[in-house]
Amino acid sequence: xxxxxxxxxxxxxxxxxxxxxxxxxxxxxxxxxxxxxxxxxxxxxxxxxxxxxxxxxxxxxxxxxxxxxxxxxxxxxxxxxxxxxxxxxxxxxxxxxxxxxxxxxxxxxxxxxxxxxxxxxxxxxxxxxxxxxxxxxxxxxxxxxxxxxxxxxxxxxxxxxxxxxxxxxxxxxxxxxxxxxxxxxxxxxxxxxxxxxxxxxxxxxxxxxxxxxxxxxxxxxxxxxxxxxxxxxxxxxxxxxxxxxxxxxxxxxxxxxxxxxxxxxxxxxxxxxxxxxxxxxxxxxxxxxxxxxxxxxxxxxxxxxxxxxxxxxxxxxxxxxxxxxxxxxxxxxxxxxxxxxxxxxxxxxxxxxxxxxxxxxxxxxxxxxxxxxxxxxxxxxxxxxxxxx
Amino acid sequence: xxxxxxxxxxxxxxxxxxxxxxxxxxxxxxxxxxxxxxxxxxxxxxxxxxxxxxxxxxxxxxxxxxxxxxxxxxxxxxxxxxxxxxxxxxxxxxxxxxxxxxxxxxxxxxxxxxxxxxxxxxxxxxxxxxxxxxxxxxxxxxxxxxxxxxxxxxxxxxxxxxxxxxxxxxxxxxxxxxxxxxxxxxxxxxxxxxxxxxxxxxxxxxxxxxxxxxxxxxxxxxxxxxxxxxxxxxxxxxxxxxxxxxxxx
Numbered sequence: 001x002x003x004x005x006x007x008x009x010x011x012x013x014x015x016x017x018x019x020x021x022x023x024x025x026x027x028x029x030x031x032x033x034x035x036x037x038x039x040x041x042x043x044x045x046x047x048x049x050x051x052x053x054x055x056x057x058x059x060x061x062x063x064x065x066x067x068x069x070x071x072x073x074x075x076x077x078x079x080x081x082x083x084x085x086x087x088x089x090x091x092x093x094x095x096x097x098x099x100x101x102x103x104x105x106x107x108x109x110x111x112x113x114x115x116x117x118x119x120x121x122x123x124x125x126x127x128x129x130x131x132x133x134x135x136x137x138x139x140x141x142x143x144x145x146x147x148x149x150x151x152x153x154x155x156x157x158x159x160x161x162x163x164x165x166x167x168x169x170x171x172x173x174x175x176x177x178x179x180x181x182x183x184x185x186x187x188x189x190x191x192x193x194x195x196x197x198x199x200x201x202x203x204x205x206x207x208x209x210x211x212x213x214x215x216x217x218x219x220x221x222x223x224x225x226x227x228x229x230x231x232x233x234x235x236x237x238x239x240x241x242x243x244x245x246x247x248x249x250x251x252x253x254x255x256x257x258x259x260x261x262x263x264x265x266x267x268x269x270x271x272x273x274x275x276x277x278x279x280x281x282x283x284x285x286x287x288x289x290x291x292x293x294x295x296x297x298x299x300x301x302x303x304x305x306x307x308x309x310x311x312x313x314x315x316x317x318x319x320x321x322x323x324x325x326x327x328x329x330x331x332x333x334x335x336x337x338x339x340x341x342x343x344x345x346x347x348x349x350x351x352x353x354x355x356x357x358x359x360x361x362x363x364x365x366x367x368x369x370x371x372x373x374x375x376x377x378x379x380x381x382x383x384x385x386x387x388x389x
Numbered sequence: 390x391x392x393x394x395x396x397x398x399x400x401x402x403x404x405x406x407x408x409x410x411x412x413x414x415x416x417x418x419x420x421x422x423x424x425x426x427x428x429x430x431x432x433x434x435x436x437x438x439x440x441x442x443x444x445x446x447x448x449x450x451x452x453x454x455x456x457x458x459x460x461x462x463x464x465x466x467x468x469x470x471x472x473x474x475x476x477x478x479x480x481x482x483x484x485x486x487x488x489x490x491x492x493x494x495x496x497x498x499x500x501x502x503x504x505x506x507x508x509x510x511x512x513x514x515x516x517x518x519x520x521x522x523x524x525x526x527x528x529x530x531x532x533x534x535x536x537x538x539x540x541x542x543x544x545x546x547x548x549x550x551x552x553x554x555x556x557x558x559x560x561x562x563x564x565x566x567x568x569x570x571x572x573x574x575x576x577x578x579x580x581x582x583x584x585x586x587x588x589x590x591x592x593x594x595x596x597x598x599x600x601x602x603x604x605x606x607x608x609x610x611x612x613x614x615x616x617x618x619x620x621x622x623x624x625x626x627x628x629x630x631x632x633x634x635x636x637x638x
Contacts, residue, residue, distance in 0.1 A: 012462065012580045020574050050577040063577055 010069055014076045020045050021080030026353050029085055032211035033356050038164055039211055042082070043089050047119030052093045055246075056101060060113035066312035067246050070094055071253035071304055079257030081353065084360040087254040088212040092161060093117075095246045096125050096169065099189060099239045103231035112191060116167075124165035124194070126156040126217055127240065134373055136171070136237060137183035141219065143172035143190065149225045150174075152190065156217040158367070162201035163213050168194045170219075171236045180234075187236035190228045198222035208359030245311055245321035247368055252304045252321075252328030255364035259297045259335030262357045266290055266339035269346070286342055293335035300324070300331040319382045326374045329364035336361040390500035390559075392435040392444045394469065395490055396428040398453045398460040399510040412608040414480075415510070422456065424463045427505025431565040433572040434535060435503050436468035443537050444501075446470050450493050452486055454478050458588055465583035466575035472588040473497075475596070483511075485600040487519035492596035494524065499560065501542065506531050506564040517564035527557040531566040 006014070024042050032039050046052070055070045056062025063069075074094070078087040097116050100108060115121035132138040141154025152172050162168070168191070175186030198221055203213040231239045267290055270281030280286045307320035336358040340347035347354050365371060379385045400406055401421040409416045424432075438444040449464035451457040452475045461472035475489055494502060507514035521528035529544035533552070536543040537559075544563055546553045557563075575583070593600060621627045631637045 008459070008462075009580065009584065012459075012466070012575075013577055016466075016575055016577070016580060045574075048576065049574060050579075054577060063581060 006072060009065075010072045013069060014072055016049065017046075017051065017073055017076045018080060020049055021077055021082055021086070024080070024082060024086070026081055029082060030350060030353065030356070032085055033208075033350075034210070036210040036213070038213075039082075039086065039089050042086060043119065046077070046090050047093075051090060052119050053117035055094060056097070056113060056117050060101075060109060061117040062113075067249055067308040068305060068312055070246075071249055071308045074250050075253040075257035075260075075301075075304075077257070078254040079261045081261050083258050083261070083357055084209045084254060084363050085211050085356075087257070088160060088209060088363075091250060091254070092123060092125060093119065095243060095250060096123055098243045098246065099169065099230055100191060102242060103189075103235075103239045104191075108191070108227070108230065112167075121167050122161065122165045123167040123169055123191075124159050124162040124215075126159045126162075126168055126170035128156065128158045130155055130157045130216070134369060136240070137177070137187070139171065139173060139187070141170070141172040143174050143188060143224075145174075146223070149223055150190070150229070152219055152222040152224060154219050156219065157215075158204070159201065159215045159217050160212060162194070162199075162215040162217060163203060165194045168192055168199070169230070171240060174233055174236075184237040186234050187240075188233050189230040189236040189239050190224050191230050192222065192224040192228045195222060207362060208356065209363060244368070245307070245317050248321040248325035249304060249307045249311065249317075251364050251368060252300065252307075252324040255328045255332030255361060256297055256300050256304060257332075258357055258361055258364075259293065259300075259332035262336040262339035262354050262361075263290060263293050263297065265352070265354055266342040269352070270342050273344075280342070280344075289338040290342060293331070293338045296327075296331035297335055300328040303327055319378060322369075322374045322377050325364070325369070326371055329361075329371070333358070333361040333365055390444050391446045391448065391497065392438060392501045392503060393448045393450060393494060393497055393499035394428070394431050394435050394464065395450045395452075395502070395504045395516075396432060396460055396464050397425040397505070397508045397510075398422050398451065398457040399425045399508050402426055402509055408609050408611050412610055414606065414609050422460075424460045425505050425508045425510075427507060427509070427565055427567070429463075429467075429505075429572045430567070430569050431503040431505050432464045432467050432469060433570050434565060436573075437570065438535075438537065439468065448473065448497055448499065450475070450490065452477055452481060452489055452593075461588055462580075462583050463575065465586045465588075466580045467573060468579070469586075471586055473591060474588055475591045475593055477593045477600075479593075479600065481600060482602055482604055483513045483515035484519055484603065485598070487516050487523055488598040488600070489593060489596055490516070490520050491523045492598055493591075494520075501537075501559050502526075502562045503535070504562070504564055506566055517562050521562040524562070527561045528564070529555045529557050529561060530564040532563050533566050533568045535563060535569070 051073055053062030054065050058064040074087050093116055100112050129139045131140055143150045143152045171187055171189050173186055174188040177183050180186040200218040201215040203215050270286050271279050273280050303324040307317050307324040310317035310320055339354040340358050343352050343354055346352045380387050401423040404421050407416045435447045439447055447469040448471055449461050449469040450473045451461050458474055465472055504517055517530055531546045532544045533547045534545035541556050541558050544555045621630055
């Protein structure tokens with residue numbers, strides 16, 4: 001496994017993406033964070049560069065590359081100072097359509113993938129529900145057979161990008177839980193038009209990343225054809241699982257990138273800011289937390305690309321992907337926190353960006369899965385300890 | 390029409406150049422290198438010509454170390470069709486570069502050469518003009534606009550006090566100024582495709598030209614640091630200070 005330096009293609013990708021991102025400076029992201037306006041122009045530039053199809057097959061307009069390349073791009077975007085405001089604005093189009101690619105029919109792939117890769121279709125992914133949280137098997141959204149199609153009703157929460165999406169990938173229960181052998185059976189995945197006559201999306205005011213909204217969805221009698229069903233009926237949970245590892249790795253890469261830009265700012269500030277007649281970075285009390293953040297971010301980066309390389313080699317990567325997401329998010333957050341503290345009072349001022357980074361860094365600690373569930377996974381699957389829940 | 394674009398690998402424009410402690414030059418160890426921004430503008434102009442159907446093939450030529458292949462790949466990702474790398478680890482002077490380019494141009498016989506007006510490392514602004522003289526081709530330097538009309542190129546140049554337009558018969562050497570265009574970002578699919586485009590690897594010896602240095606660098610030093618200013622209380626005090634300093638009479 002070759003991680004640093006990356007191969008020539010990844011290096012060239014990072015350089016070009018870095019140049020595109022450099023056009024979107026601090027004041028741009030500060031403004032989106034205050035106005036909450038989605039960074040359309042930025043996403044259009046990223047889509048034009050061909051980023052959205054990086055991990056999609058070439059026959060549908062993608063580049064046919066893997067998670068290593070996707071993670072490197074997302075780390076670059078986040079690390080440009082765009083943070084999660086920039087990364088989350090494109091994140092979903094990159095690995096969100098994987099279930100369609102892996103489990104859809106050829107007709108579905110041909111119809112659904114090219115517009116997602118071109119960025120003309122925007123999808124949101126509706127899994128989590130207010131009454132189920134991470135216990136996906138207990139979701140209450142129902143899809144009932146109705147003639148040749150289905151009628152879906154229920155509630156979803158934390159659906160990112162639902163205001164802007166024209167397509168929705170959602171999971172619903174098609175067989176009542178008590179009629180299934182296992183609670184994770186009887187769930188089915190659908191990819192449908194974001195029909196706003198039947199789906200009401202309400203943004204959730206939240207801590208950070210104001211420009212990329214998360215929503216509560218109220219789905220009332222959404223009619224979809226059977227051609228909207230992705231994969232076999234009742235297999236939705238298994239399909240969903242196949243996409244979890246890459247999503248975790250991308251979140252980790254984005255968190256590491258954010259930590260790196262926070263650290264770079266803090267190091268610059270600590271080197272320039274003179275108090276008591278010398279730069280504050282000459283004080284070990286300021287320097288050591290930043291040095292520690294560098295060490296942690298570097299370790300997290302190795303985990304990210306180890307997990308991504310395993311995934312690309314079709315090897316089992318659950319433990320590594322989970323560990324990367326856990327450690328990447330923690331290292332990213334701690335770097336942001338150290339950056340705010342190194343800036344002193346200025347760290348609390350929006351002008352210096354790091355407070356925004358720190359608020360955004362919380363996202364990766366919570367989403368798409370909690371730290372506790374990751375530790376449960378490692379305890380059970382890697383260490384062989386009994387399941388606790 | 391075949392268009393040939395020379396491109397140079399230089400220290401990245403965002404990098405703060407540091408002088409070596411022995412004052413022999415700029416320290417390039419572990420420094421980020423990129424395509425010279427003016428060369429990038431020249432490539433962009435050639436690609437636009439091809440998109441308009443005015444150019445049929447774009448050949449990018451670089452002279453430099455093996456890593457200059459990446460500079461050529463950059464040009465190929467933007468839309469050049471193939472590359473030629475004349476490998477050299479020497480710090481070649483403008484005349485030597487012009488001689489090598491002349492030889493490469495005679496071998497390729499392009500209908501037009503578009504190149505940066507200067508490289509941001511040496512800031513010599515010399516190769517285009519020397520190349521024109523060596524080839525006996527017309528030159529139009531500092532182009533801010535190029536329009537091909539039949540066998541001639543109409544080239545607008547930014548000169549003191551206004552714009553000058555030259556009409557030059559082709560083949561010609563045109564050097565690109567900053568405002569000629571805004572280069573595109575290579576898309577990721579084009580970066581991938583550029584990996585498969587051919588780069589012809591040459592050695593300086595293949596061209597049999599005299600590369601002997603004629604200039605001697607005495608020393609390279611950092612510009613002197615700016616001295617701190619002073620604040621004055623009033624306009625009168627300012628005028629007095631300026632008079633004392635001999636800036637105004």
